[in-house]
Amino acid sequence: MDELAGLTDEQRTKLLNTRRRVIESIGKNMDLYGITLSIGHLYGNMYFNQEPVTLDEMSHTMGMSKTSMSTGMRTLHDLKMINKVWGKGSRKDLYEVVPDWHQNFADYFSIKWRKAVEQNMSALAKSLKELEAMTGEYDGDESFQKVLASDKSKINDALNYYRWLDRLIDSFESGAIYEFLPKEE
Known part of the structure; x- marks a missing residue:
């Protein structure tokens, strides 16, 4: 944390305490959405970095093994919450946080919701097809x-919901959601 080098011990302690509170809050919040607390803490720590960091640097900062750190970084990268960036003179991968919390939310839920929509619509369509077959098979049984x-x-109602959810996901991915609910600046 080079940006803290010129601070007094008192300033550094106070600043780090406020950061720890925010990092803990980020970790707990992400845990609510199915991301482990440690990965939430990783994101929170990276959020306060002024420069891109390597796996080794974050491993040292957080006291985690390089393997755990690699898994955490991969998870955050897959969720589009961090980017791998190029650093002049560095042969190691560098990572930085995507600081747009709105986009992080949109990306995270789009990824999770899209998968759920596809799975559920497939199951519903299969069941609807089977119900249609039974309708013809048991024609005389009122x-x-x-x-x-x-x-x-009921299945058609569910399919209508999932088609709506699909459009909601599209609005997150395209940014159209912000026309209805503008970001606060």
């Missing part, structure tokens, strides 16, 4: 047809 019609209606 009480069973009523149950099938009710199930088909």
Whole structure:
């Protein structure tokens, strides 16, 4: 932390305490969304860095093994919360935080929601197809047809929801969501 070099011990202590509180809060928040606390702390620590960092630097800063650090960095990179950047004269990979919290939120939920939408729509479509087949197979059974019609209606309602969610994800990915809910500057 070179930016702290010119500070007094008291200034450094006070500043690091405020940062620790924020880092802990970021970790707890990310844990709520299914990202481990340690990866949340990693992101929080990187958030306060003024320069891109290497795996070794972050491993040393956080007291984590290089293997754990590599896994954490890969997770954050896959979630588009950090970028791998080029550094003049450095042969090691450098990483920096994507500081746009709005975009981080949009990317994270887009990735998670898109996967869920695809899985659920596939299951619903398969079940709807099977219900359609049963409708023809048990044509004369009026009480069973009523149950099938009710199930088909429920599945179609669910499909309508997932199509809406798909459009919501599109709005996050395109940035159109901010036309309806502008970012606070």
